[in-house]
Amino acid sequence: MSLEIVDSCVGCFACEPLCPNKAISAVMQPGEPLFFINPDKCTECLGDHDLPQCAEICPIEGAIVDEYGEALNPLGSLTGIPLHLLEQMREAECRQ
Amino acid sequence: MELPVISNAAPPSGGGGCSESGCGTEPDALSHLPDHIRSKVQDHPCYSEEAHHYFARMHVAVAPACNIQCNYCNRKYDCSNESRPGVVSELMTPDQAVKKTLAVAAAIPQMTVLGIAGPGDPLANPERTFETFRQLSEQAPDIKLCVSTNGLSLPDCVDELAKHNIDHVTITINCVDPEIGAKIYPWIFWENKRIRGVEGAKILIEQQQKGLEMLTSRGILVKVNSVMIPGVNDQHLKEVSKIVKAKGAFLHNVMPLIAEAEHGTYYGIMGQPEPTPLELQALQDDCSGDMSMMRHCRQCRADAVGLLGEDRGDEFTLDKIDEMEVDYATAMVERAKVHEAITTELEMKRALKAAPKFNPDAPLEDEAVPATRNIRIAIATKGGGVINEHFGHAHEFLVYEIGPKEHRFLGHRKCTPYCMGDESCGDGETVLGGIIRSLEGVEVLLASKIGFEPWADLEKAGIQPNGEHAMEPIEDAIRAVYDEMAAAGKLALPRADSAAQAA
Structure with missing residues (x-):
């Protein structure tokens, strides 16, 4: 069992120092850091914390998913922006 | 003064x-x-x-x-x-x-x-x-x-x-x-x-x-x-x-x-x-x-x-x-020189400001000054304390409040320049609307130059454009404009209104 960081991650480094297993690392690529959770080390914080620390501090909805691909912070859960407005935003971004 | x-x-x-x-x-x-x-x-x-x-x-x-x-x-x-x-x-x-x-x-x-x-x-x-x-x-x-x-x-x-x-x-x-x-x-x-x-x-x-x-x-x-x-x-x-x-x-x-x-x-x-x-x-x-x-x-x-x-x-x-x-190490020596020159200049400015000012034209203290109201004036400037920016090129306007005796800086109002590039004044219409909205409360706008088209719209919106003070120091220009308007009777406090304003 392991969590995964997907490509909507903005590379803010907030999760990296919190991981009790040091499972998160930054892969410095030109322009943007990308974060990676080592599945062999991730325990989803069982035994260390009540809740997975990376998902607790992550500011980006949908950026951290579980083994079934389910977002730990679903759309709208962190910002409180209603889903239909988020949808409109995304459509506007696609048109650009 | x-x-x-x-x-x-x-x-x-x-x-x-x-x-x-x-x-x-x-x-x-x-x-x-x-x-x-x-x-x-x-x-x-x-x-x-x-x-x-x-x-x-x-x-x-x-x-x-x-x-x-x-x-x-x-x-x-x-x-x-x-x-x-x-x-x-x-x-x-x-x-x-x-x-x-x-x-x-x-x-x-x-x-x-x-x-x-x-x-x-x-x-x-x-x-x-x-x-x-x-x-x-x-x-x-x-x-x-x-x-x-x-x-x-x-x-x-x-x-x-x-x-x-x-x-x-x-x-x-x-x-x-x-x-x-x-x-x-x-x-x-x-x-x-x-x-x-x-x-x-x-x-x-x-x-x-x-x-x-x-x-x-x-x-x-x-x-x-x-x-x-x-x-x-x-x-x-x-x-x-x-x-x-x-x-x-x-x-x-x-x-x-x-x-x-x-x-x-x-x-x-x-x-x-x-x-x-x-x-x-x-x-x-x-x-x-x-x-x-x-x-x-x-x-x-x-x-x-x-x-x-x-x-x-x-x-x-x-x-x-x-x-x-x-x-x-070399840069630090150069930096120290530059900082010293700026500090000396700033100290001179502070000393001059603190010094008592004498103005032979100033009315005597007890002379009755007709009551005139404060107005806001917007300035287009690139810096240097003078009115040296075209209206159409300004990314921001400095806004001053000026009254019969004193003036103060209120802040800057950001805007999209009316002329976006060298030749494209194409979106001028909507951009101008935005500029006029950003100048809410302003009655006069001083720039080194203002085009014919925005001039008319500014006037319509109750903002008097003025290009006569190009390259003048801002403080001198706003005082001159204020005094001229006061002399023309444009700044009188209507009696009924002045009581209401005071309330």
Whole structure:
């Protein structure tokens, strides 16, 4: 069992120092850091914390998913922006 | 009436930023401070209205992580076209930040201040932030170090801050009431948990206030930033101003909310209104009874470089810095010379301002002056304290309030220039509408030149354009315009109205 960081991650480094297993690392690529959770080390914080620390501090909805691909912070859960407005935003971004 | 204070001397930095006399003419907001504090801040571009025309600052973006969410922030911070706090183009390691700082300090000797302001919260990235400070205090002792924070981790960092000789800290405090805080901060990260709503806001507020007290009790200067959010905390900020002053903050900077839908912030998407320039100014006036207010803040990006209001970050990207050879020991000698020249000039200006002024034309004290009302005048300027910008090229207008005897600088109003490029005045119509809206409350606009088309629209909107004072010092021009209007009887206070205004 392991969590995964997907490509909507903005590379803010907030999760990296919190991981009790040091499972998160930054892969410095030109322009943007990308974060990676080592599945062999991730325990989803069982035994260390009540809740997975990376998902607790992550500011980006949908950026951290579980083994079934389910977002730990679903759309709208962190910002409180209603889903239909988020949808409109995304459509506007696609048109650009 | 002002003496013509060495107004021919161009600021040593050349253009950029805003007008030399633009902000320095209002009674110095720092003059009430004790000497030891004033001497620390009077050469700091972000604190002293006078100094910001001479000294430059830079921010290094080493602090990406944040421990709270604010409704005016979107953590997708990488954007080159936006200018607002929390936005950067390039994230840096401490080593890269130190190299960039030394390169900028050598190239721009007026750069006296290095700040860490994000794009997240500097104190939520303590290793990166303090490593940068540690290296810089060793390698560049002539640079002042500053940090800004949301305050959540501040109490834990005060000892470390004191160690690095950081004598200026900015805390963003938007409220002291958790119920209001819950409308601004959806969550905080605290003791390994995301804490939402009123409970989270309460912890944040307690930490901010505790941090403020700890800093001031150690003699570390604290400026408080507040974001004015109409309908959320606007009235409440008067109370915030009183409280932070009582706890020893030396300056309060009330800034307008930036909430554009395309920024993707909660407030932007939800259509939360930004304050109008007049609402902002009214609140700043209300708060100023309790506190020194700052009016020249330009809400810089977290990687801004140069004078306030300008950004030379493009000259110092990582790949360009890599190719630069910096001999900082030599640069420091040069910097010291430049700083001394600026300080001498500023001291002369201060001395001249403090000197009693004699004006043979001034009416005697007891001579009856006809009552005339105050008006607001907008100025198009590229800097240097003179009216030297075309209306169509202006990115901002400086707004002054002037009355029969005194004038003061109120602030700047940003806008999209009417002429976007060399030949494209195509969108002029809608752009002009935006400019006119941004000039709410202004009755006269002085520019070095104004085109025929915008002229008519400005007049229609009740703003009198005037191009007759091109290249004149701003203060002389606004006084001349005011006196002319007063003499023509345009500024008389209608009797019924004057009673109503006084009420």
